[in-house]
Amino acid sequence: MTTKSLLARKNDLSQPENQLHVLSNGIFGNGELPTFKESLEKTNRFPLKPTKLDIFQVNVGYMCNQVCSHCHVDAGPDRKEIMTKETMQLCLDVLKASGAKTLDLTGGAPEMNPNFRWFVEEAAKIGVEDFIVRSNLTIILANKKYHDLPEFFKKYNVHVVSSLPFYKRNKTDKQRGNGVFQKSIQALQMLNEVGYGKEGTGLKLDLVYNPAGAFLPANQSDLESDFKKALKNDFDIDFNSLFAITNLPVSRFLEYLIASDNYEDYMEALVEAYNPIAVDGVMCKNTLSISWDGYLFDCDFNQILGLKVNAKSQHLKDFDLESLQNREIIISQHCYGCTAGAGSSCQGTTV
Numbered sequence: 475m476t477t478k479s480l481l482a483r484k485n486d487l488s489q490p491e492n493q494l495h496v497l498s499n500g501i502f503g504n505g506e507l508p509t510f511k512e513s514l515e516k517t518n519r520f521p522l523k524p525t526k527l528d529i530f531q532v533n534v535g536y537m538c539n540q541v542c543s544h545c546h547v548d549a550g551p552d553r554k555e556i557m558t559k560e561t562m563q564l565c566l567d568v569l570k571a572s573g574a575k576t577l578d579l580t581g582g583a584p585e586m587n588p589n590f591r592w593f594v595e596e597a598a599k600i601g602v603e604d605f606i607v608r609s610n611l612t613i614i615l616a617n618k619k620y621h622d623l624p625e626f627f628k629k630y631n632v633h634v635v636s637s638l639p640f641y642k643r644n645k646t647d648k649q650r651g652n653g654v655f656q657k658s659i660q661a662l663q664m665l666n667e668v669g670y671g672k673e674g675t676g677l678k679l680d681l682v683y684n685p686a687g688a689f690l691p692a693n694q695s696d697l698e699s700d701f702k703k704a705l706k707n708d709f710d711i712d713f714n715s716l717f718a719i720t721n722l723p724v725s726r727f728l729e730y731l732i733a734s735d736n737y738e739d740y741m742e743a744l745v746e747a748y749n750p751i752a753v754d755g756v757m758c759k760n761t762l763s764i765s766w767d768g769y770l771f772d773c774d775f776n777q778i779l780g781l782k783v784n785a786k787s788q789h790l791k792d793f794d795l796e797s798l799q800n801r802e803i804i805i806s807q808h809c810y811g812c813t814a815g816a817g818s819s820c821q822g823t824t825v
Contacts (some may be wrong), residue, residue, distance in 0.1 A: 487729050488548060490780035497723065497807040501738055507745050510809045517750035522758070522803040527795070529761040530569050531578040531774060531820065534562070534590065536766065538582040539616045542650045544684055547778055548725045549582040557766040559589045562596075564768055564790040570600050572795055574762075578606040578820065580774065583613045585620060598630045606633045608682075608820075611661040612654055624668045633678040634670060635717070636662070639686060641704035649686045662711045671712040679713045684721055688736035690747060690815050691718035694823045717822030720744075722775050722811035744810035752817030755824030758803050764790065772803045774820075779806070 487493055501507045514520035535556035538549035569577060577597055584590055584607060597605060607627065614623045627634055638658055639649045646655035662679075666672065671679035681701060685691050698716035705711040721727045723740065731737040758772040762783075768790040771777040785801040787794035817824030 487725070487732075490778065493724055493728055494779055494781075494806060496728065496732070496737075501741060502807050507741065510805050510807050510813075513745070513748050513810075513813075514753065514805070517753070519750060519753045522753070522756075522805060524799060524801065524803060525759045527572055527574050527760065527762060527799070529576040529578055529757070530565065530572070530574045530764065531580060531757075531761055532565050532764045533557070533580050533582070533766055533774060533777065534584045534587040534593065536582045537586045538610065539586065539613055540583070540610055540650055540654065542610075542726075543730060544649060544686075544721050544727045546722060546725045546727060546775060547582065553582065555766045556587055557589075557768075559592065561766070561768045561790065562589060562593045565764060566593075566596055566600060568790050568793045569597075569602070572793075575602060576604040576606065577602045578608070578761075580608040583610050584608065585613050585623060591626065594626070594630055594632065604633055605631065606635055608635045608637075609661075610650075611636045611638065611658040612650075614661040614664060615657045624664045624670065627665075628668045628670070628677060631677070633680070634665060635680045635682060636665075636713075637684075638662075638681045638701075639684055641701050641708070645686050649684070659709050659711070662705070662713070663709065666710075666712055671714055673712075680715045680717060681713050682717045682719055684719050688731055688734065688740045690720055690743065691818075694718040694816065715822070717820070718816075718818070719820070719822065720811045720814060720818035722808050722818075724775055724778055724808050741807070741810070744814045747814035748810060749813055749815060749817060749825065752813045752815070752824045755817055755819065756809075756812045757819035757821070757824075758812075761820075762798065770798070773812075775808055775811075776804060779808070781806070 502509050536547050536549045536553035541550040614620050639646045643655040665679055669675035670677040697718055701716050731740050763771040763774045763777050765777050770783045770788055781804045782788045784804050785797045787797045812818045
């Protein structure tokens with residue numbers, strides 16, 4: 475059965491079960507391509523098990539001021555899913571008890587959660603080693619109430635990880651919307667002004683690159699060099715590191731792949747680029763993803779597909795570290811995206 479015919483039967487890809495249906499059938503269901511499980515078994519890496527829990531990645535809501543074509547959480551201004559202060563407090567309690575070293579706040583635009591600043595202030599009191607906020611940059615200029623975010627981030631020594639698809643206007647605006655590139659440049663300059671990305675300040679500013687189409691990212695170190703040279707020469711912008719992240723075939727990017735007749739070719743490219751060494755560094759091994767309503771997932775991609783952790787502890791309210799450490803990580807065909815080539819994680823390549 476072709477992907478087109480599958481989509482005709484499962485035409486609402488906003489529903490996780492329909493995305494999983496497309497991913498699990500077609501070229502995988504008829505045996506044209508090996509499943510991710512079969513590839514893991516062939517390379518002696520099944521079952522996939524967690525290592526020590528280092529990172530709590532908390533999605534504080536899907537509301538966003540942008541509607542990006544590749545967004546795997548389908549974020550936008552109309553999304554109403556927002557983490558409450560009570561759930562944030564549960565996150566803080568569990569984080570403190572777990573011994574995890576990194577708190578990674580994401581969205582949507584996490585800054586749009588009405589309790590975002592309270593969460594940052596309270597989390598800073600715990601003293602995590604690396605406190606990340608994933609910002610789309612344009613939120614800083616979206617409204618006057620966000621204009622002081624660079625100073626706010628500096629006050630709490632937040633590690634800012636910012637999305638910038640490319641160092642040229644056309645590619646960035648194509649992926650994220652007209653005017654996004656210019657606003658992103660302005661926001662980066664504002665972050666630089668308070669010390670972010672500058673040597674000796676200790677204020678970390680990293681950028682994230684996602685390909686604009688149905689292809690794998692180029693070499694991360696080469697991309698970083700190109701970004702640094704172009705942004706410095708054209709806009710006098712400095713940053714620390716660049717993370718190259720592969721687009722996974724879920725949500726809007728899955729819709730794009732199917733609509734553009736690229737789904738089969740893209741999945742074949744991911745399977746052909748499967749790298750068993752990259753498996754050893756995938757983020758699901760040392761990370762827990764927390765949804766806006768407090769449920770636990772192996773990663774934020776599984777979160778969007780509705781695949782809760784395979785453990786008796788599936789919510790912050792019944793958090794049990796031993797149960798989670800002994801679980802098997804839930805996999806599907808989208809996992810090929812994290813193990814293709816040099817690998818992909820929220821911290822960039824894994825190899």
